[in-house]
Amino acid sequence: MITFRALTKRYGQKTVVNGLTSVIETGTVTGFLGPNGAGKSTTMRMTVGLDRPDSGDALIRGKPYAELRFPLREVGALLDAKAVHPGRSAGKHLLAMARSNGIAASRVEEVLAAVGLSDVAGKRAGTFSLGMSQRLGIAGALLGDPGVLMFDEPINGLDPDGVRWVRQLMRSLAAEGRTVFVSSHLMSEMQLTADRLLVIGKGSILADAAIGDFIAGNSNRSVAVLVPDPAGRAKLADWLQGNGRSVLTGESGELLVDEATAAEIGDLAYELGVRLHGLAERTASLEQAYMELTAGSVEYGVTA
Numbered sequence: 001m002i003t004f005r006a007l008t009k010r011y012g013q014k015t016v017v018n019g020l021t022s023v024i025e026t027g028t029v030t031g032f033l034g035p036n037g038a039g040k041s042t043t044m045r046m047t048v049g050l051d052r053p054d055s056g057d058a059l060i061r062g063k064p065y066a067e068l069r070f071p072l073r074e075v076g077a078l079l080d081a082k083a084v085h086p087g088r089s090a091g092k093h094l095l096a097m098a099r100s101n102g103i104a105a106s107r108v109e110e111v112l113a114a115v116g117l118s119d120v121a122g123k124r125a126g127t128f129s130l131g132m133s134q135r136l137g138i139a140g141a142l143l144g145d146p147g148v149l150m151f152d153e154p155i156n157g158l159d160p161d162g163v164r165w166v167r168q169l170m171r172s173l174a175a176e177g178r179t180v181f182v183s184s185h186l187m188s189e190m191q192l193t194a195d196r197l198l199v200i201g202k203g204s205i206l207a208d209a210a211i212g213d214f215i216a217g218n219s220n221r222s223v224a225v226l227v228p229d230p231a232g233r234a235k236l237a238d239w240l241q242g243n244g245r246s247v248l249t250g251e252s253g254e255l256l257v258d259e260a261t262a263a264e265i266g267d268l269a270y271e272l273g274v275r276l277h278g279l280a281e282r283t284a285s286l287e288q289a290y291m292e293l294t295a296g297s298v299e300y301g302v303t304a
């Protein structure tokens with residue numbers, strides 16, 4: 001479990017993390033989302049003692065990071081995949097980490113195998129591609145077999161196979177009862193991986209919810225209705241609009257009815273004698289819901 005209690009960080013005049021309070025639960029994957037510069041990395045860095053909060057705190061299983069005797073055995077983190085001495089081999093890098101945390105040297109081989117880097121254990125980390133560096137970073141996070149894991153953008157630079165591997169890894173770590181806290185900008189991937197979401201914008205919490213609730217709460221339910229004959233289409237649209245409903249025409253000529261269900265529109269069409277060729281509820285994607293929620297919190301967006 002990770003607990004944030006009014007966690008706050010300022011750089012000069014700017015408050016980059018603003019009174020963050022949340023509990024990141026065990027046995028779940030919690031996606032940490034927010035536009036560029038929202039404060040995600042700063043929050044993660046404070047959690048593992050790399051930045052100091054101005055006020056408030058971040059606790060790992062109830063303790064500040066500084067009080068953990070063998071931190072890597074409590075919390076594993078991948079924050080910056082390139083933050084490895086470039087001249088050191090992957091194996092030596094992990095061995096040094098293991099030694100400083102009272103972790104058996106045999107664990108190095110285990111984690112290298114787990115991330116698929118056994119064959120390049122002797123190669124200098126500086127020669128690694130971004131994807132290989134991410135794998136090495138993940139190996140480092142897993143080294144101490146910790147109950148809490150944090151990953152900042154772990155799928156950056158990974159090939160599709162690697163992306164799927166990370167997804168399965170996160171899910172299995174959570175299934176083992178661990179706390180998995182992961183930031184990403186890839187909404188489609190988060191939709192497949194996360195159970196819960198913590199969304200921040202300009203340092204403040206915008207949402208802290210189960211993913212299903214988040215999508216339902218931040219998007220419109222709509223129904224796409226395909227009516228083959230124009231008169232029928234007009235009849236249905238007129239009736240709906242006359243009853244205060246919002247109806248748009250989609251790209252393929254279908255009617256899009258906001259805040260409706262397929263059953264309701266199907267029954268209505270039957271009553272009006274309108275023939276249908278298609279009736280489908282549009283399930284909103286995480287991306288749509290996220291865009292709706294964060295529209296006002298994008299700091300570095302481009303306006304067309």
Ligand SMILES: Nc1ncnc2c1ncn2[C@@H]1O[C@H](COP(=O)(O)OP(=O)(O)OP(=O)(O)O)[C@@H](O)[C@H]1O
Pocket residue numbers: 011016034035036037038039040041042043
């Ligand atoms: N060492 C620092 N000195 C001054 N400002 C900083 C420092 N580190 C971060 N910031 C600022 O804090 C804000 C939050 O940055 P942070 O990297 O935490 O955001 P993020 O949500 O991780 O963004 P991204 O999605 O782009 O990685 C940004 O405005 C950034 O410029």
